[in-house]
Amino acid sequence: MFSERIVKCVFIWGLSAVTSFTYAQESRYSFEQGMMGSPFKLVFYAKNDSVANIAAQSAFKRIEKLNELLSDYRDGSEINMLSAQSGSGKWVPVSDDLFNILAISQDISVKTDGAFDATLGPVVQMWRHATRKGIFPKESEIKEAMAKTGYTKMKLDPKSKKVFLSQKGMRLDIGGLGKGFAAEEAVKVLQTFGIKSIMMDAGGKIVLTSPPPGTEGWNITISNGSDSLKTMALSNVALATSGPTYRFMEYNGTRYSHIVDPKTGIGLLFHVRTTVISLDGTVADALATAFSVAGIAKSKKIIARFPDSKVWLVERQDERVAEWNTLE
Template identity: 85%
Template sequence: MAVKFSDNKYKWAIALALSTIASFCNAQESRYSFEKGMMGSPFKLVFYAKNDSIANVAAQAAFKRIEKLNELLSDYRDGSEINLLSAQSGSGKWVQVSDELFNILAISQDISQKTDGAFDATLGPVVQMWRHATRKGIFPADSAIRDAMSRTGYKKLKLDAKRKKVLLTQKGMRLDIGGLGKGFAAEEAVKVLRSFDIKSIMMDAGGKIVLTNPPPGTKGWNITISNGSDSLKTMPLSHVALATSGPTYRYMEYNGIRYSHIVDPKTGIGLLFHVRTTVISPDGTVADALATAFSVAGIEKSKQMITQFPESRVWLVEKQEEQVAEWNTLE
């Protein structure tokens, strides 16, 4: 005799079966954590995988991808692709570059245009000058700042999207993509992990974080964000990227004044009033770059700029006449 189910009972039975299968699949995944020093910062991977073998192979593949990017994009390495490109500045040559270098420069230029130059990948000469000054404990002379600044400007960087070629129009230019490189590396590492069918991932590249699916059975990855002093906020996040920037650890102090490692592209001098910036965006490279751009622009200008990035949120803290001001759109 045939047994008949009502529509509701049938749907309930299917839902129960699917729930059981999902629970079983989640139960098969364990939490794994890997950490390695790269690009001058700790890179931490946390993800859920089916077994130790997959987790270890996937983590090593992700770290290998980051190291490859560092070889191409690091301005600290004499033979890196980005430094070889900078060496041909002012030659009039359009230089063929890798997909990775072209893509990160294209993102950089887009953000430079939308933020009126508050982010600028051509600041290499100024960054180099400040690195030297910090090591020596001296403040650069006005003439040195003017000379370095004369060789910067994002409009001097030209891109040919069809041929993946780059032209640096002025001699002595030097590219520095440190302001978005870690976010870019984090996104690329996540792509590698996804190729191993790993779905729940947190990639923390020295404070530049990319998140995919929540951990099994949760609403999101619990991320704690600080305003740089005493205010903390913990948020369950997934499918977003987050970047935080501030002079807590990297700065130069001269004659009692603290200068941030973030340089204002319009003055060539480290920021004086910036405390902390946190940006949440759909993409890690964009979040990384905007954390710098909003830090440079400050609260009032950033309120105008963020209209260019409607999917991004920001928590910006700065000093204004010895008072701390905050602008927070994270909620």
């Protein structure tokens, strides 16, 4: 879901060994704009102000276009119009952007045994309403919403770029990977301007390209959700995090994460924080959710299907906090 609220970024970013903002006739530029309910921040190196301004404007326009297509908050968005045709028996033609993100979603759903699922829209809608009202959904409401979900109920035809939603009442929600996808697309736009060193922070979903001039990488500090920090000089990778720090529902003394388990329809209870590093921002974003849902034990098996990804997963087990970290 593309939330309309502003949330805090999880990553603390900086530059390794930077003492000046200008190297090899390139200067450092920073732009920030509120989009998709989060602060989107661009940092990159360009030859001059003119190139930097045009490039940044073009990148933000690309993100806004994607939001128009993919936001389930907008009644007229393409993804909502597709959902409205669920159960019609029709294969619906969609744009390349919508088809591509749904194809990535389906691939990850299969590889994570359903721990990630873009068809959870009915459940997400139910929990949004419950959170606003402060009322825990009835078991019958959860069951009814769950009956309209399931990634196997969505079929894709790559040749015709058509989508088939088999059951009436389905509602797609690609919030679990949408910001990572938008970050990747924004970076592609900047690269068409000859810009090579880029840090795109889409509300904590970060895509990094080549290191800033004169450095070994973008200096990223990652938190485990409590008191442990890890700083890494990174380049040409993407990072994403998930956790209930800012978005959750508390009911009768129990805190439920905004991340819903596709198998139960209920927010996670034991998840603390997940950070994923992958080669692609969309994949990193989706895996941050999938590993959070799967938990440490299952994620250790799932990660074998994603050899280019690393994870730092923290969860509560009984009275203790357990961690699994492959970022080393």
